[in-house]
Amino acid sequence: MAEEDRYGLPLSTTSDAAASAYREGIDLMLAGWTGTAETLERAIAADPDFALPHIARARVHAFYQQGDLARGKAALARELVAVRGTERERSHVETLALAIEGRLPEAIASTLRHVENWPRDALVLSLPLGAFGLFAFSGMADHDRARHELCERVAQHYGEDWWFLTMSGWAMTENGDVARGRAVTERGFDLHRANAHAAHAVLHAMFEDGSIEAADRLVDDWIPSYDRAGILHGHIRWHQALGALEHGDAARALSIYADVLQPSATQAPPLNLITDAASLLWRLSAYGHTVPKALWLDADASAQKLFPKSGLSFADIHMALFAAATQNRAALAARLAAIEQRLAEGKLPAGPVVPAIFCALAAFADEDYATCAQTLAPVLGEVVRIGGSHAQRELVEDTYIVALMRSGELARARAVLDARLHRRPSLRDTRWQAATG
Template sequence: MPHEDRYGLPLSTSSDEAASAYREGVDLMLAGWTGTAETLERAIATDPDFALPHIARARVHAFYQQGDLARQKAARAREIVARRGTERERSHVETLALAIEGRLPEAIAAMSKHVEAWPRDAVVLSLPLGAFGLFAFSGMADHDRARHELCERVARHYGEDWWFFTMSGWAMTENGDVVRGRTVTERGFNLRRANAHAAHAVLHAMFEDGSIEAADRLVDEWIPAYDRAGILHGHIRWHQALGALEHGDAARALAIYADVLQPSATQAPPLNVITDGASLLWRLAAYGHAVPKALWLEADSAAQKLFPKPGLPFADVHMALFAAATQNSEALAARLAVIDHRLAEGKLPAGPVVPAICRALAAFADEDYAACAQMLAPVLGEVVRIGGSHAQRELIEDTFIVALMRSGDLSRARTLLDARLHRRPSLRDRRWQAAMG
């Protein structure tokens, strides 16, 4: 009897052990759980001519910015699947390889065609989903809606599936349907508790509906079972630190930073290392709390090694936070020169919002709050193009509101806060309102 994956798709291996290890490895990857790489390596060792574990392993390498290893594994998967693989497996390997190589438009086109033919290929369907997925980093202004609509189109193929509930629920939440999104995500979480992506997605829904205490309890109860090496361990604690800031508890936020986010402590993938660290420290300072300069300098030093060159707008914006906070105008100018050049050549899909944010952050750090607000005002509606989640991107709106308050433009600040409080409750926003009288 031919082997199949958990979704009933045939696998080109005759080895029971390789098929079993591949199924387990994919589930661990889709859950963001530890043991993924080791399990996929076991599948490879058992049947080296089984292409799918190679490309799945390449994707895990890519998560950790291990580009050379990822491309090598992708090349090996292409070679194998060309001589031993079904049409579905060839398309699967090619689509993932395009994503690994950073060929986003081609990867999105290949993904769309593949999902149309094989909607239950969850590994390929996972590519455009999530805050760091193909859609989020495509420069699209409507990637929240695109993710949600894609999930709606294929939902009938998944039934009661823990992974699909996780990702479709998160897509609903990010697209503004928070009540339904939380309900669907919690269904997925309850089906498989050893699922970091589900815990994360529930925290996003709780962030959006103002359930700060419930989110804090969830992390405290759930995180002990999740290894510190887990791909989302630090980021889930980052969410807890945001909750602490809602209560104005800077000491707790800094303690979380020291425990799991600081470069010397974190085991997160490079993109999370720079984005979680920079955004938390920036929020602390913008909200009026003292941040030791040594923390910024240490984090900046690590970030410069991880992302020395421009390329990914979401990373570039967070690198601008480091440059602004450390007053490193030369680093920011060098990064902006490349970004401006790409923009002029039409090679920056996210568009002019990227350099505008970077320059506004520098103005904020220089205490030129009026200039910061002036730069951000025209592009606030385009911030979504940099990717990431709404919770992550809210840092830009927070910076804008603080800049308005500090420059004396209280009317516009109140209008923005009123709109945000209408959308979701926020203790911090209420404190800001009270401070303005």
């Protein structure tokens, strides 16, 4: 009997061991679970000429910004699948390779073609989904809607699949259908609890509907089952730290930072490391809480090693937080100049919103709150283009609110807050009281 993946797609291997390890490895990847790399290596060892575990292993390398290893395995997968692979497998390898190489427009086009032909190829379908997916980092202003619509188009092919429910539910949540999104995601989570992406997606729904206490309990109850080496371990605790800040509990947020988010403690991929650290420390400072300067300097030193040059706009914005908070005007100016050059050359997908946020953060750090607010006001509707999730992007709106307050524009700040309170009724005013000093 021919080997197949869990979704019924043929696999070009005659090795039961290779096919079994590959199926297991893909499930672990789709769940954000530990053991993914090791399991894929077992598949490779069982059948070195089987291309698919090589490209999947390349994707794991890419998660951790191991670019040379990722590109090397992608190149090998291309060679292998050309010799022994179906049309579906060749398209699968090519699509993932384009994503690994950072060729976003080509990767998106290839993904959509592939999914049209093989909608149950879950690993390819996963590429544009999530806060760090191809759609989110494409510069699209409607990437939340695009993810939701893509999931709706293929939903008939997945039924009650635990992975698909997780991702389609999260897409609903981010697209504004929070109640339905939470219900769908929780259904997927109940089907497969060893699924960090599901726990994460449920936390996003709870963030949006104001279930802060329930989110805190979920993390406390579930996180002991998830190894600290898990790709989302630190980020899930970051969500818990945001919940602490909702209640003005800076001490708990800093405790979580020390435990799992600071560079010396985290095992997160580089992008999670810099974004979780910078955004939490910035929020703490913006809300009026004391953040030891040593924490900023330590995190900034690690971030500079990981992202020394301008590249991904979402990363650049967080690098701007580090530069602004540490008063490193030279670093801020250098990265801003590189971004403006890319914008002038038409190579900045997110567009003018990126340099605008840079300038606003610099003004905020200089305590020029009026300029910060004036710079952000016209681009708030474009912040979505930097990617990430709504919970992550809300940091920019937070900065705007605090800048309005500190520049005496209390009525405008109240209007923004009222809109948020309507969306998230559990929001506590305590943090804004601290922010105004």
